[in-house]
Amino acid sequence: MPLALVALLVHLPSFLRPFWNPDEGYLATEARMLAHGGTLYVDVVDRKPPLLPWLYQGAFALLGSDSLWPLRVLAVLACLATALFTAAVARRRWGGAAGTVAGLFTVLLSVALAPEDTQAATFEVFMLPATAAAFWCADRKRWAGAGLAAALAAMVKQTGGVVLLPALYLLWRDDRRPGAVLRLLAGFVVPVAALALLTGPRDFLFWVVSGSGDYASLDGAWATALGRAAGNAGIMLAAAVPALVLLARHLRVSLREDADVWLWLAGSAVGVAVGFHFFGHYYLQLVPPLALLCAGALHRTAEPRRARFALAWTAVAAAVFVALGLTASTQPVTRVRTVAQAVDADTSAGQRVLVWGMHPEIYWLADRAPASRYLTAGLLTNFAGGRGGKGVGVQKAVAGSWTTFEREVEEHPPALVVDDSQGAPYAPAAVPPIRDLLAARYERVGTSGGAVIYRLRGR
Template identity: 55%
Template sequence: MLAVPLAPAPTVATRTAYWRQLLPALAALAALTRIPSFVRPLWNPDEGYLAVQARLLAQGGRLYETVVDRKPPVVPWLYEAAFAVCGSGTLTPVRVLAVLAQLLTAVLLASLARRRWGDTAGRTAGVLYLLVSVGLNPEDAQAATFEVFILPCTAAALWCADRGRWGAAGAAVACAFLTKQTGGAVLVPVAWLLHRSPAPRPGALRLAAGFALPVLAAAQLTDPAGFLFWTVTGSTAYATFTGSELHVLVRALTNTAILAVACAGLVPPVVRALRTAGAATADLWLWLASSAVAVTFGFHFFGHYYLQLTPAAALLATAALRTLPRERLTAALGTSACCCALFLAWGLLAPRPELTHAQRLATALAHRTGPDDRVLVWGMHPETYWLAGRTPATRYLTAGLLTNYSGGRDGPEVGEKYAVQGTWPVFRAELAAHAPALVVDDSRGKPYAPDRLPTLRHLLSARYEEVGRVDGAVLYARVTGE
């Protein structure tokens, strides 16, 4: 048999020319798709939570001790670093970092696709990803929060595994996990590629070491026991379907439908790829499936969870489009561009009533307190602290950790006895040590209202009096002499 000559490897000059042309285009598209993120001071309570955390860390707070959340440390540290360089009065620096994260994700996907299927596929993957990356409710797609920063880490994990760089792949998986726990789902396709590699055993050792070292370092830099509790063992009540079944089902179907609209140009080729699936794309299907499990994990189905699906979907669509007539590629890109424009218009024009409420509440809070006063905002909008420039009286920045309300849980499992273990004794001690000058009841009829919580109800009745209302929120000041 005659040997089939291999295609010549691209020269350094060819590779440089390719990226010299593609990178500016992807950078411009990444910036364009993130324009709405810069038009509002913040997009959702997660951004507010991170902003308050970063300020507290800058003031000497310690993560998982005096500043707590159920999330790993990377994004709080990222916010803290941005605030240290540019000040804490605006989220513009982290919005710029989010643009860079999306650009890096697109570049890694383009590189993956180009290595497997050629130059055109590389361009297609990068462009398709950026077009669908904003295809959710703007408060989910445009916010500079956890999922946006997961994506380059997961793409980097696949990129390294595709080249047999197992130590680097493990480190990338660790970075994804340390950004948000569900980022660790990318380990599934990475493990598949390892299994298919010529030397899986030494690769497994390097992969395990690459993953373990950053995680152990993060635990040591924070508080090992607190790190384990807040990121793994302390969230069992949060990750449950009980109590809000219909509410959660509606949210899941709604966000699935929204993303399906954004991916209208990708769905037909992805379906075709499913019909012709083989070993060449098995890792991509595993990536999509493990990301879908990550979206489902916890049974909350918030829109930003769905961002994890977009990189694998873009690559699978690219794999299918390369075998179809060119007009199918043009149609997919055109449809995706039109859908992207629709979501950008939504982000630029849609009103955000909850932001307006938080701004009014922050104005009232700042008017009634001094810069050195500690305050308590009892609700699910921690951004009020940041907007008002006031320090929280407690490490628990929302009522969710103390009641298990957790982003919309409206069933029977809300109350003091469903709180994260050990939080109420700490909460009582903090309020005794740093009695808030003002308490804002921002429950507005939700299941975590103070009249349903004996500890908070007793505190307000014994030591505070109502002094005003803002859009349904009730303001309480300390009684004179307290």
């Protein structure tokens, strides 16, 4: 179908490099650890729910773990599914033409950000089909389905659960029967509770709900975060300027008739803001409700030429970002590959390594087991993109992580330590446990791709 072709075309850049951002590297490394007997939230940890690591693990089990192309195919299908659910809602409300427009807006806006945010097979991409399905079900009074889909979204990424807000509004507006309320809430709570029991309630609650207090902070990064918030919001809104102008002309009508969609958009905006980091891929959560509102605005306008121009503008914006993805520098990929090749050359397949940095894809590319369950320096220092030294340090680590880390490296000393900090606030000189570990047991043997490599003495 044409919509599927458009979804494939705008995601062509995703197939042209081994990875787009460190989240893919983290997920790929997690999946390998799980495949080799690791247990999620025990010796394989992340601040995210379990469904996407399991999806990576399943894809690797079926098709091998040397490439992310199966996940990229699934990401295109996820984009298409999101567009189809969004189109179905628009078609039910405003007719077939509006459904086509909503589907196109969904696909086109899904790439209207920096390519590393939109071409990667990461959390937001796989969260969106479930959020759109939840809204689709609620729009049709299928309350159990809406709850289940909202739970699936939240178990890909926690903020996916905000789609419960418009579902609850529609429930209050259209169907206040106690049984309907019970079906919606049970549809959400039962799957989440089942996953918590499956992975261990205590560990699940810590990693998915309560263990990110210091991470969800502007400490040391407020200027960067606010600049990123404004920049990414501006980019996405710029991609739909003519449609938003038409929406503004019909704003009063839209607020009255599309209150559920506006509530979905507002809840999604809260989801973007949670954590105060405002990374570009967070903004993908805005795409389905924004696409619906734009489709409604184009339906209500009495000037078809303006409507066609609005859609064409967004198509051109998407084409620009696709072109940026096709021509983007491969230097970051080349650098990390160079480091991984050095690790591979200096270790054997059974040896563990420690990458002290924010690029866990080095483990995956080198095909070496991590020496610790903590795959980035961020979990041990609270570092995140743009955060200065103020919010970073041993005292800001995930609770109990340093005790666990030191036990792990004592029991299984890594054959190599790769210092990939490159002057960041978590450099070994600023982190005493790492500094002392290197001084006591390791010797510097060289550099690669800007990283400093240390070998275990007497190896």
